[in-house]
Amino acid sequence: MTLRPCPFCGGEPHIERRGNARFSTIISCLDCGATHECGDTGDDVGNGWNSRASDPVAAALQAICDTWGQPANEPGPSLTSLIEAGRAALSTAK
Numbered sequence: 727m728t729l730r731p732c733p734f735c736g737g738e739p740h741i742e743r744r745g746n747a748r749f750s751t752i753i754s755c756l757d758c759g760a761t762h763e764c765g766d767t768g769d770d771v772g773n774g775w776n777s778r779a780s781d782p783v784a785a786a787l788q789a790i791c792d793t794w795g796q797p798a799n800e801p802g803p804s805l806t807s808l809i810e811a812g813r814a815a816l817s818t819a820k
């Protein structure tokens with residue numbers, strides 16, 4: 727299974743521990759240190775991380791962070807529109 731990029735920084739994920747009947751799976755981001763612990767085992771290792779990576783709320787937050795981090799002379803979408811998209815994602819996730 728291919729791990730999707732980190733939902734927070736887009737960094738490279740790394741499997742710290744593969745889960746089994748006794749231990750949980752731990753996946754962490756090599757760039758920002760975000761960790762995800764879940765009960766995935768065997769071929770399912772990575773499912774939890776990947777579903778988190780595709781979380782619409784995380785994606786909206788990522789868009790805000792990306793835009794906020796851009797140089798001022800390269801305007802992206804307005805922060806207002808990104809926040810509105812984030813609110814929409816949050817209300818859908820509830």
Ligand SMILES: [Zn+2]
Nearest residue numbers: 732735755758
């Ligand atoms: Zn990260």
